[in-house]
Amino acid sequence: MTIALIILNIILMSAVVFILFKKPKAKSxxxxxxxxxxxxxxxxxxxxxxxxxxxxxxxxxxxxxxxxxxxxxxxxxxxxxxxxxxxxxxxxxxxxxAEYKTEITSPQEPTVQIPALQEFKPHAEPVVIPRQPAVFEIKEEPKSPKIAVKTTVKDKYDRVGKLLDNGMAVQEIASVTGMSFGEIELIKNLKKQ
Structure with missing residues (x-):
């Protein structure tokens, strides 16, 4: 803006000088x-x-x-x-x-309910059962995994799934749970399916 003012002043001065020199001397x-x-x-x-x-x-x-x-x-x-x-x-x-760590380290309630244990009521006095000789019979049954192990593994996978849903990284889950990266990746891929 100041440059425009300077240019305008130069133009004005040159116009005044031009008019003064251009002025005819022999006018009335x-x-x-x-x-x-x-x-x-x-x-x-x-x-x-x-x-x-x-x-x-x-x-x-x-x-x-x-x-x-x-x-x-x-x-x-x-x-x-x-x-x-x-x-x-x-x-x-x-x-x-911190919540993830407390969730992982806090003990989980068993999810498997055994009906025989629920019906069991302790007696006030011990019941004496007469002893008889033991009879052993060997039966081979197909081995099945124990229920407690299944629930523990299932609980572990559920925890990893929850942590993945909450946006925790695989490396963080591995450090918190003590599981390997591959196992966590496997759970992640299975969960996607």
Whole structure:
């Protein structure tokens, strides 16, 4: 804006100099007075134009400065909000990790219910059963895995599934559960199917 004002001043001065040198010397007094009045009027109008341009430039600079200050204020506010969000995300991640560890290490209630144990009621006095010789009979039955082992493995897989659903990484699950990466990947792939 200031460059435009400088250029305009140079143009005005060159116009005044040009008009003064171009002025014919052998003119009548009335004509020269009219030209002088026109020249003075022209100079006055040009000064007013320059003053208006300076005012416009000053107001433009002031508005840009106020906009700059407002933007800097908003930038500081947004940086503060970003720092708060990062803090909350880190706190949430640490809290979830602690919850996962307590969930993994806390004892699980057995999910298998044995009806015979539920009906068992201890007697007040011991019942004496007469002893008889033991009769052994060997029967070969197909081996089946024990129920307790199945539930333990199933519980472990369920825990890994829950941790995967909660967004925990395979490496974190491996460190928390003590399982290998391959086993966790296998559970993850089976769960997808």
């Amino acid at each position: 007094g009335v004509m020269s007075e009219l030209e002088d009045i026109e020249l003075i009027e022209f100079q006055h109008n040009m000064r007013q134009l320059v003053e208006e341009m300076e005012k416009t430039a000053d107001s433009g600079v002031a508005s840009m400065n106020s906009a700059k200050l407002e933007l800097e204020k908003k930038l500081k506010e947004s940086e503060t909000v970003i720092k708060e969000i990062k803090y909350l995300m880190e706190r949430n991640r640490l809290q979830r990790t």
